[in-house]
Amino acid sequence: DGRAYLDFYNNVPSLGHCHPEVIAAMAEQAGRISANTRYLEPKLVDYAERLVDTFPNELDRVVFTCTGSESNDLALRIARFASGNEGVIVSTYAYHGTSTATAAVSPNLGDAVKLSPFVRMVTLPGPAGVPEAQAADFFEAQIRSAIMDLNRRGIGVAALLIDSIFSSDGVWADPPGFIAGGATAVREAGGLVIADEVQPGFGRTGAHMWGFERHRTVPDLVTLGKPMGNGFPIGAVVGRRAPMEQFGATARYSNTFAGNTVGIATADAVLMILQRDQIPQKALAMSQRLRAGLEKIAKQHHGVRAIRNAGLFFGIDMGPEDTPAAGRRAMALDVVNAMRNDGVLISTTGANEDTLKVRPPLVCQAEHVDLFLASMEQALIKVVG
Numbered sequence: 139d140g141r142a143y144l145d146f147y148n149n150v151p152s153l154g155h156c157h158p159e160v161i162a163a164m165a166e167q168a169g170r171i172s173a174n175t176r177y178l179e180p181k182l183v184d185y186a187e188r189l190v191d192t193f194p195n196e197l198d199r200v201v202f203t204c205t206g207s208e209s210n211d212l213a214l215r216i217a218r219f220a221s222g223n224e225g226v227i228v229s230t231y232a233y234h235g236t237s238t239a240t241a242a243v244s245p246n247l248g249d250a251v252k253l254s255p256f257v258r259m260v261t262l263p264g265p266a267g268v269p270e271a272q273a274a275d276f277f278e279a280q281i282r283s284a285i286m287d288l289n290r291r292g293i294g295v296a297a298l299l300i301d302s303i304f305s306s307d308g309v310w311a312d313p314p315g316f317i318a319g320g321a322t323a324v325r326e327a328g329g330l331v332i333a334d335e336v337q338p339g340f341g342r343t344g345a346h347m348w349g350f351e352r353h354r355t356v357p358d359l360v361t362l363g364k365p366m367g368n369g370f371p372i373g374a375v376v377g378r379r380a381p382m383e384q385f386g387a388t389a390r391y392s393n394t395f396a397g398n399t400v401g402i403a404t405a406d407a408v409l410m411i412l413q414r415d416q417i418p419q420k421a422l423a424m425s426q427r428l429r430a431g432l433e434k435i436a437k438q439h440h441g442v443r444a445i446r447n448a449g450l451f452f453g454i455d456m457g458p459e460d461t462p463a464a465g466r467r468a469m470a471l472d473v474v475n476a477m478r479n480d481g482v483l484i485s486t487t488g489a490n491e492d493t494l495k496v497r498p499p500l501v502c503q504a505e506h507v508d509l510f511l512a513s514m515e516q517a518l519i520k521v522v523g
Contacts, residue, residue, distance in 0.1 A: 144482045146498040146510050149451075152340055152365035153411055154499040160368045160407045167403035175202070175397040182397055185406045190376060192347050192409075194356045199382040202397035203373040206336035206363020207235030212375050212391060213359045214239055214297060217330040219389055220381035223294030224256045227284045227324065230265070231489050233306040234299060234334055243299060246306040256293050258284035260320075264310035264446075265489065273312075278319030285327045295329035297359075302349035303338035305495070308488030309446050309453025311343075314352045321355050330381060331355070336363035336373075337451070341412055341500055344422025344449030352448060368408050372401035412500075421450045421500040424507055428452065428496075431511040439515070441469060441522035452496040453487065466492035469521055476517035482510055 145155065153160060175182065186200050203209045218224055226243050228234070233246035241247055242254040253259075260280035263273035285295050298321060304310045321331045338349025339362055350357055358381060363373040373396075375382075385391075395401075411417065429447055432454065436442035443455040443466075456473060457466030470492045474484055487495040498506065 142481060144506060144509055144513075146496050146502075146506075147483045147485050148499070149337065149342065149497045150364040151369045152342070152500050153368050153408060153417070154501045157368060157411070157501075159411060160404060163407035164370060164400060164404045167400045170399075172398060172400045174394045176394075177399075179399050179402070181399070181406060182402050185402050185409070188406070188409060189374070193360065193376055196356050196378055197360060197376050199379055200374050200376045201382070201391065202401075203363075203375065203393055204371045204396050204401075205235075205373050206334075206361060207237045207240050208393065208396070209336070209361035209363055209373040209375050210234045210240045210243075210299070210332070210334060211237045213332045213361050213377075214243070214299070215389070215391075216359060216375070216377065216381050216385045217297035217332060219385050221294065221296045221328050221330060223288075223296040223328060225258065225284075225288035225293040225295040225329070226254070226256060227258050227260060227281060227295060227298045227329075229300060229304055229307050230259045230261050231307045232259075232299070232301065232304075234301070256288075258288060260284055262304060262307055262310045263316060264304075264312070265308060270313040270316075273316040274319050277316050278323055281320035281323045285323060285329075289327070295324055295327045297330050297332050298324040299332045299334060301334040301337050302353055303343070303448050303451055305337045305451065305453075306487060308455075308493045309448075309451060309495070311338075311349075311352065311448040311451075312446065315354050317353045318355050321357070325358075330358040332359045332361065333357040334361050336361065336365075337497075338448065340365045340408070341418030341421060342449055342451055342497070344418050344425050347418060349448070366408065367401055367404045370401055370404040372396075372405050417500050418449075421502075424498075424502055424504070425450045425452075427504060428507050428510070431507065432514075435511065435515050435518065439518045439522055441473075441518050450498055450500060450502070452494070454494040454496060455488075456492050456494060463490050463492070466490060470494055472521040473514070473517045476520050477513050480513045480516065482513040
C-alpha cells in the first residue's frame with residue numbers, strides 16, 4: 139500500500155532489503171547462466187577461498203548448502219560420522235532448523251515436536267541467574283553432566299551444537315568465553331563443537347566477523363545460512379580438515395542446487411560489500427548508539443527489566459521481575475504490536491517470550507536507530523504508562 143516500515147527484526151537481508159549491488163550481481167549471473175555445481179565455474183572456487191579466509195586458519199574446508207537447516211543437518215552427519223557417536227547437546231530453548239534431523243535438536247519448536255532421545259539440553263548460566271564470574275564453571279558442569287548421561291546410556295557425544303549468541307534462549311551471549319570449558323569437555327569425550335552462525339555470523343556482533351570469536355573458541359564445524367546471500371537461499375558448512383575429509387572420502391553428500399552460480403555470485407557480492415564498506419565496524423557503532431538510547435529509556439520506564447546485546451543483536455526483557463510470567467509476556471507482545479502499528483517491526487524471544495528481539499540490518503543508520511527508539515518509547519507509554 140506504499141506505507142514505509144522500519145525493519146528492526148529481519149537479519150536475513152543483512153545488507154538491507156534490495157541492496158542495489160547485490161541485486162545487480164544476482165541479475166547479471168542469472169542473465170548468463172544458472173547452473174548447479176556439476177557445471178564447474180571459477181567464481182565458486184574464488185568465493186570459497188575468500189569465505190574461508192575470514193575464518194581462523196584451523197577452519198579450511200567448505201561445503202555449500204541451500205539453507206541453514208541443511209547446513210546444520212550436514213554438520214550433524216559429519217559429527218556423528220567422525221565421532222562414531224550419536225548424542226547431541228543443545229541449549230534449553232535452542233533452534234537449529236526445520237528438517238527432521240534439525241527439528242529433533244530444536245527444543246524451541248515446542249512440545250509437539252519431539253526431540254531425539256539422543257539429545258541432551260543444558261541450561262545457560264544467564265537464565266539460571268548464575269553470576270558472570272561463575273558462568274564458565276556452571277556451563278562446563280552442565281556439559282559434563284550431559285556427557286556422563288550420554289555415555290552411561292551407550293550413546294556417546296557426537297556434538298555440542300550452539301548458536302553463540304543464544305538468540306532463541308533470549309540473547310544470552312555474555313560473558314564472552316563462558317562456553318570454552320564446555321567445548322573442551324566435548325572434545326575430550328570424542329565429540330565435535332558445531333557453531334551455528336546463521337544468527338550471529340557475517341559481522342552481526344560488530345567486533346567480530348563470527349559470533350564464536352567472542353568466546354575465544356575455534357569450533358570444529360561452522361554452519362552458515364540466511365544472511366550469507368542477503369535473502370537468496372544459500373548456506374555452507376565450514377570446518378576443520380580432518381572431519382571434513384574423513385566424511386567426504388567415505389560418505390556421500392549430493393546437493394544439486396547448493397553452490398549454484400546465482401547463489402555464489404550473490405554471496406560473493408555480500409562478502410565484498412561487508413569487507414569493502416567496513417559494515418561490521420559501522421554496525422558496532424550503531425549498536426553502541428542503540429544501547430545508549432535503550433539504557434536512557436530504561437531509566438525512565440520501569441517496563442524495561444534488562445538489556446543484553448552483542449553488536450546489532452539485542453534482547454530486551456520486559457516487565458518487572460515481580461510481575462507474573464503471563465503479564466510480562468503480554469506486555470512484550472503489546473509493545474511489539476504497538477510498534478508494528480507505528481511502522482516499526484520487532485519480535486519476541488526467550489523461554490517466556492517476554493524478551494524483545496531486535497536485530498536490524500547491519501546497514502542501519504543513526505536516523506533509523508533514533509526512529510526505533512522514539513517508537514519504542516511511545517509504545518512503552520501506551521502499554522505501561
